[in-house]
Amino acid sequence: MRPADLLASSWRAIRSHKMRSALTMLGIVVGIASVVLTVGLGLGTQKDVSEQIAALGSDLLIVSPGSSTDESGMRGGFGSGETLTLTDADALASEIAVPDASDVAAEKTASLSLEYGESNWTTDVTGTSTSWTEVRSRDLLYGSFFTEEEATAGASVIVLGAETAQELFGTTSVVGQDVTIDGEAYEIVGVLAEAGSSGETSLDDMAVVPMTTMVEGLDASGNSESVDTIYVKAASSDVLSAASQETTGLLLNLHGLASADDADFTVEVQDSLLDAATSVYEKLTVLLTGIAALALLVGGIGVMNIMLVSVTERTREIGLRKALGAAPAHIRNQFLIEAMILGLSGGAVGVILGVGLALALPSVLGSTIVISGLALVVSVVVAVGIGAVFGVYPAARAARLAPIDALRDQ
Amino acid sequence: MSAPVIELTGARKTYHTGDIEFEALRGIDCRIFPGEYVAIVGPSGSGKSTLMNILGCLDVLTSGSYVLAGEDVSRMDEVALASARNRRIGFVFQQFHLLSSLTALGNVELPLIYAGVAPAERRERAMVALQRVGLGDKSRNHPGQLSGGQQQRVAIARALVTEPAIVLADEPTGNLDSHSTRDVLGMLDELHAEGSTIVLITHESDVAARAGTVYNVTDGQFVGAGTGIAK
Ligand SMILES: Nc1ncnc2c1ncn2[C@@H]1O[C@H](COP(=O)(O)OP(=O)(O)OP(=O)(O)O)[C@@H](O)[C@H]1O
Numbered sequence: 072m073r074p075a076d077l078l079a080s081s082w083r084a085i086r087s088h089k090m091r092s093a094l095t096m097l098g099i100v101v102g103i104a105s106v107v108l109t110v111g112l113g114l115g116t117q118k119d120v121s122e123q124i125a126a127l128g129s130d131l132l133i134v135s136p137g138s139s140t141d142e143s144g145m146r147g148g149f150g151s152g153e154t155l156t157l158t159d160a161d162a163l164a165s166e167i168a169v170p171d172a173s174d175v176a177a178e179k180t181a182s183l184s185l186e187y188g189e190s191n192w193t194t195d196v197t198g199t200s201t202s203w204t205e206v207r208s209r210d211l212l213y214g215s216f217f218t219e220e221e222a223t224a225g226a227s228v229i230v231l232g233a234e235t236a237q238e239l240f241g242t243t244s245v246v247g248q249d250v251t252i253d254g255e256a257y258e259i260v261g262v263l264a265e266a267g268s269s270g271e272t273s274l275d276d277m278a279v280v281p282m283t284t285m286v287e288g289l290d291a292s293g294n295s296e297s298v299d300t301i302y303v304k305a306a307s308s309d310v311l312s313a314a315s316q317e318t319t320g321l322l323l324n325l326h327g328l329a330s331a332d333d334a335d336f337t338v339e340v341q342d343s344l345l346d347a348a349t350s351v352y353e354k355l356t357v358l359l360t361g362i363a364a365l366a367l368l369v370g371g372i373g374v375m376n377i378m379l380v381s382v383t384e385r386t387r388e389i390g391l392r393k394a395l396g397a398a399p400a401h402i403r404n405q406f407l408i409e410a411m412i413l414g415l416s417g418g419a420v421g422v423i424l425g426v427g428l429a430l431a432l433p434s435v436l437g438s439t440i441v442i443s444g445l446a447l448v449v450s451v452v453v454a455v456g457i458g459a460v461f462g463v464y465p466a467a468r469a470a471r472l473a474p475i476d477a478l479r480d481q
Numbered sequence: 482m483s484a485p486v487i488e489l490t491g492a493r494k495t496y497h498t499g500d501i502e503f504e505a506l507r508g509i510d511c512r513i514f515p516g517e518y519v520a521i522v523g524p525s526g527s528g529k530s531t532l533m534n535i536l537g538c539l540d541v542l543t544s545g546s547y548v549l550a551g552e553d554v555s556r557m558d559e560v561a562l563a564s565a566r567n568r569r570i571g572f573v574f575q576q577f578h579l580l581s582s583l584t585a586l587g588n589v590e591l592p593l594i595y596a597g598v599a600p601a602e603r604r605e606r607a608m609v610a611l612q613r614v615g616l617g618d619k620s621r622n623h624p625g626q627l628s629g630g631q632q633q634r635v636a637i638a639r640a641l642v643t644e645p646a647i648v649l650a651d652e653p654t655g656n657l658d659s660h661s662t663r664d665v666l667g668m669l670d671e672l673h674a675e676g677s678t679i680v681l682i683t684h685e686s687d688v689a690a691r692a693g694t695v696y697n698v699t700d701g702q703f704v705g706a707g708t709g710i711a712k
Pocket residue numbers: 496497498503505523524525526527528529530531532684
């Protein structure tokens with residue numbers, strides 16, 4: 072039998088039951104469309120998150136006190152020690168010691184109550200240097216950041232987060248006003264533009280003061296030398312790992328430690344945040360794809376169901392074809408190809424529907440959907456595969472029918 | 482005399498229904514030569530259709546041997562049987578067995594499709610066969626658009642399009658009125674006159690009367706030798 076005749080024969084059988092074929096395809100259509108959508112949504116969300124994190128600065132090193140691992144491999148004492156000092160920060164800022172760093176900013180944070188008139192608001196107040204805006208990729212909404220002179224002098228100046236200003240004053244236009252902390256007045260020189268939130272901490276509910284002001288006036292911890300975090304911004308993301316090595320080397324040296332295993336500090340790359348977020352969204356994508364795969368399974372069972380009905384209904388036709396010289400393989404292939412054509416058409420329509428929804432939905436949902444060509448091709452291949460897999464059993468049953476029994480069937 | 486196209490020796494067929502065994506053919510010996518017109522008659526349940534299924538390679542013997550056009554059918558597998566049916570046998574059934582989704586021409590083309598004949602040649606041969614049964618002008622009709630007698634003539638065209646060694650007809654007139662019966666039997670006479678080998682199964686003696694040789698089956702056995710009936 073010629074392949075073209077086989078195809079024509081299968082195609083005619085599908086066309087002679089248009090309604091039934093369309094309904095069978097529907098299961099595959101829904102399954103494939105949801106695969107296209109979920110994969111697209113997963114990829115899109117991942118892209119959104121990467122962009123957001125990239126905006127935060129993926130060329131950033133975060134140095135924290137405490138070692139990242141203890142003997143058991145678990146994170147121990149992370150962030151709790153007081154092993155990082157202002158001296159470390161100053162050394163890191165030196166161009167000779169860490170040539171691949173463009174900016175360094177140390178942070179020392181305390182939770183303090185800010186007052187204005189009758190209202191008061193407790194927030195994290197961070198002491199840092201003038202390089203902070205550059206290092207943390209922050210802009211100002213009003214006014215300006217404190218100056219180098221104010222920083223050196225330990226002036227009583229403060230920069231408020233937009234949310235903090237809103238909470239205290241009911242407005243963000245507060246440059247020139249004073250807030251009181253511990254009975255001391257601080258002049259507001261600037262208000263930070265909104266930056267959203269990073270994990271649990273709001274980036275907009277905070278206040279920033281010069282490090283000297285923090286150490287000499289506000290900090291009550293008693294350890295004037297220690298800092299909470301040192302941010303090291305690499306000259307570019309290409310030299311990030313070089314900057315990381317230089318930072319580690321310098322700090323080991325300053326702390327009098329021989330090997331990185333003894334390190335009493337941790338150097339993290341901001342990228343690891345990206346990785347963490349990516350893995351979360353990968354898991355989400357896997358989950359969604361799993362649900363879509365279930366839909367496809369249901370579609371496949373639909374194909375099998377209809378093919379079995381079709382075999383039963385066409386028993387006499389099968390018997391006749393066998394009497395006229397069809398070998399078992401001819402009959403099997405005809406039913407298999409019918410199932411695959413159903414899969415292919417269902418897959419093609421599903422891809423069109425999925426892409427259509429992917430183009431229409433973002434404007435409604437506000438989320439990005441990435442349509443990947445590979446995913447589309449794979450979807451169609453999978454749809455044909457489903458037709459084949461779920462068509463095998465009905466096709467084998469048709470091929471096994473004995474010609475006389477089949478002919479005698481009423 | 483030339484070699485027989487059909488040679489049955491000690492043919493037995495036993496059916497199993499649950500625990501019950503039933504011997505439908507009980508040792509049949511028979512030879513049919515090219516160009517013969519043979520009728521097989523007998524009461525209902527005597528084993529005529531069973532014999533026809535064996536001759537048509539639709540079923541296999543329990544014991545005994547069947548040689549069709551020089552090939553031993555008893556030892557063939559499914560694929561070889563399918564090929565033997567395709568090349569050697571042309572069937573005409575009581576229920577016509579045409580595919581309603583195909584035109585008359587499409588139905589006649591079917592055996593040629595399984596023989597792997599190219600479309601152009603296929604169409605031409607099918608058309609010639611249809612013209613031979615006098616339905617050249619109905620080639621595009623679907624079975625539903627043909628009378629019973631015309632449908633059976635399409636089936637006859639389908640049976641002879643492969644130029645088989647033998648045309649097997651099981652009660653071909655069983656579903657037809659007297660006019661169509663005459664039509665179809667006349668058709669078979671013509672085929673015979675042109676040299677085809679025909680085996681006709683029937684329980685009507687006037688139908689059998691047209692054949693050159695009549696075999697009488699009773700309880701799965703031939704009764705008496707083949708009776709030559711002069712036409
Ligand atoms: N598949 C089967 N399984 C069991 N017994 C069968 C089977 N086919 C036929 N038989 C039995 O074999 C016997 C012969 O059946 P067959 O169909 O050959 O009769 P027949 O001569 O063609 O009768 P009719 O003239 O009524 O068509 C019957 O008794 C029937 O019950």
